[in-house]
Amino acid sequence: MAETPRHPFLQDLSKHRGAPPTAVVIFGASGDLTARKLIPAVYNLAADNLLPPDFHLVGYGRKPITDEAFRELAASAIKEFSRRELSDDVWFRIAERTTYVAGGYDDPAAFDRLADHLAKIDEKVGREVQPLFYISTPPSVFAPILENLGSSNLAKKYLGKPHHAKVIIEKPFGRDLESARELNKTITGVLEEHQVYRIDHYLGKETVQDLLVQRFANSIFEPLWNRNFIDNVQITVSEEVGVGTRGGYYEQSGALRDMIQNHTMQLVALTAMEPPVSLDAEAIRDEKVKLLRAIQPIDPAVDVARAQYAEGMIAGKSEPGYLEEEGIAEQSGTETYAAIKLSINNWRWQGVPFYLRSGKRMARRVTEIAVQFKRPPGTLFAGGGFDLATNTLSFQIQPDEGLSLILNGKVPGLETRTQPVKMSFRYSTTFGSNTPEAYERLVLDAMIGDSTLFIRGDEAETSWKLYTPLLEAWEAAGRDGMGEYAAGSWGPSNADALLAATDHVWRKP
Ligand code: NDP
Numbered sequence: 485m486a487e488t489p490r491h492p493f494l495q496d497l498s499k500h501r502g503a504p505p506t507a508v509v510i511f512g513a514s515g516d517l518t519a520r521k522l523i524p525a526v527y528n529l530a531a532d533n534l535l536p537p538d539f540h541l542v543g544y545g546r547k548p549i550t551d552e553a554f555r556e557l558a559a560s561a562i563k564e565f566s567r568r569e570l571s572d573d574v575w576f577r578i579a580e581r582t583t584y585v586a587g588g589y590d591d592p593a594a595f596d597r598l599a600d601h602l603a604k605i606d607e608k609v610g611r612e613v614q615p616l617f618y619i620s621t622p623p624s625v626f627a628p629i630l631e632n633l634g635s636s637n638l639a640k641k642y643l644g645k646p647h648h649a650k651v652i653i654e655k656p657f658g659r660d661l662e663s664a665r666e667l668n669k670t671i672t673g674v675l676e677e678h679q680v681y682r683i684d685h686y687l688g689k690e691t692v693q694d695l696l697v698q699r700f701a702n703s704i705f706e707p708l709w710n711r712n713f714i715d716n717v718q719i720t721v722s723e724e725v726g727v728g729t730r731g732g733y734y735e736q737s738g739a740l741r742d743m744i745q746n747h748t749m750q751l752v753a754l755t756a757m758e759p760p761v762s763l764d765a766e767a768i769r770d771e772k773v774k775l776l777r778a779i780q781p782i783d784p785a786v787d788v789a790r791a792q793y794a795e796g797m798i799a800g801k802s803e804p805g806y807l808e809e810e811g812i813a814e815q816s817g818t819e820t821y822a823a824i825k826l827s828i829n830n831w832r833w834q835g836v837p838f839y840l841r842s843g844k845r846m847a848r849r850v851t852e853i854a855v856q857f858k859r860p861p862g863t864l865f866a867g868g869g870f871d872l873a874t875n876t877l878s879f880q881i882q883p884d885e886g887l888s889l890i891l892n893g894k895v896p897g898l899e900t901r902t903q904p905v906k907m908s909f910r911y912s913t914t915f916g917s918n919t920p921e922a923y924e925r926l927v928l929d930a931m932i933g934d935s936t937l938f939i940r941g942d943e944a945e946t947s948w949k950l951y952t953p954l955l956e957a958w959e960a961a962g963r964d965g966m967g968e969y970a971a972g973s974w975g976p977s978n979a980d981a982l983l984a985a986t987d988h989v990w991r992k993p
Pocket residue numbers: 511512513514515516517518544545546547589619620621622623624625654655656
């Protein structure tokens with residue numbers, strides 16, 4: 485009898501059980517991301533027994549705090565942000581191997597101290613422990629950290645051996661093409677590309693990985709996945725939250741840099757790329773870059789809409805407009821919403837618009853990829869009693885993760901009437917709801933040296949190449965052309981007009 489094939493996620497799990505001895509060093513250890521995502525990720529990996537026995541966690545930051553104080557900070561982060569409650573059993577296993585090194589990011593002597601600290605860990609463990617450096621600081625200190633990893637020789641630690649130094653770099657990866665190139669240059673000055681893990685946490689989301697499985701592990705989609713059958717693709721990444729306390733950061737960023745250029749483009753690439761020759765990191769990343777290169781330049785006068793949120797209601801609560809938020813310039817020209825029409829010039833997609841939109845303070849938090857198929861010829865079911873919808877396959881990335889397909893069905897009865905019906909698959913009902921967070925998967929993948937879910941240097945530059953002219957055009961225009969939408973709505977009218985120009989309308993997710 486033929487052997488039942490293993491579920492792909494189970495195969496992954498067994499791969500992960502082989503993580504080598506690792507010391508994860510977090511730069512920016514007292515920061516927001518460390519508390520909300522990184523420490524809870526380490527904790528949950530420990531709870532799932534996915535950490536290697538010789539795992540060490542080292543916090544690094546400018547604050548002169550003790551090991552004990554860092555452990556307390558970590559424990560309270562787990563209590564507040566972990567998907568699992570803090571259990572003493574699991575926590576003690578990590579706590580006894582959690583330490584802290586105080587030092588500046590531009591201080592070579594402090595990096596020498598860090599190198600000594602890691603050498604002592606190796607000594608204690610009695611074998612080589614690969615360092616995994618996680619740069620979780622504001623981008624202004626990415627370069628000094630990288631340079632000091634180079635000058636202290638930490639960047640080359642165990643290079644040439646199976647498990648060597650690796651570096652995870654947080655977003656934003658530059659703020660335009662030139663700065664991304666510069667950062668890549670700094671990186672390649674101290675590290676080899678295979679040591680570098682550029683984060684886009686959307687790639688760590690289960691449903692984003694499922695996109696590849698749905699597309700390439702099912703035979704029913706691929707024959708339809710092209711310009712002959714697909715009318716348009718709509719990708720929505722909307723959030724209910726506003727800029728909150730991150731006004732200072734957001735003013736320098738905006739929706740295009742914060743969400744579209746990175747997270748949303750990853751969704752475009754995975755939806756539209758050609759089948760890779762294998763599941764290897766390079767095979768997948770080659771296809772993504774090829775796809776990004778086929779995207780036509782964006783015309784700032786025709787293909788885009790941008791806007792800021794105005795005062796409005798969300799979940800019965802009145803929310804202020806963007807210009808009233810803390811840290812925002814009175815006449816700010818930063819967009820909190822961006823919509824883009826992309827044209828992909830290749831055999832598969834020519835003539836199929838890809839519409840992207842992302843905004844803060846919108847009606848609902850949802851990330852969705854909706855593939856809208858062409859209408860059937862209206863020869864049979866045309867006219868009055870037929871309520872026909874376009875077939876739409878929608879990947880619900882978050883929340884309420886799943887997949888749905890809109891079909892047209894017959895309404896039971898003696899007359900022939902039609903009605904759109906929805907077939908749905910929900911992760912929570914099939915697999916349960918306690919799925920790992922993106923950062924768990926990403927930290928573990930970096931530990932075992934799998935870079936599939938990370939961005940390659942040329943990938944980041946290709947995306948910036950596409951968006952830099954648009955960013956420059958918006959900067960030159962100031963507030964000219966800036967639309968407005970009420971907080972709690974589905975976006976501005978200029979974004980509706982963008983689709984209306986090609987006889988399309990935004991889908992309500
Ligand atoms: P924080 O502003 O919380 O900074 C992290 C740490 O870096 C601080 O605790 C501080 O540590 C140090 N630091 C802060 N400002 C400076 C400065 N001007 N110069 C040198 N060191 C500084 O950042 P986050 O934790 O929010 O973000 C870290 C990285 O992760 C950023 O690149 C961000 O873009 C990215 N990111 C964050 C997300 C989030 O939700 N927070 C989401 C996605 C990405 P100390 O004083 O101890 O040295």
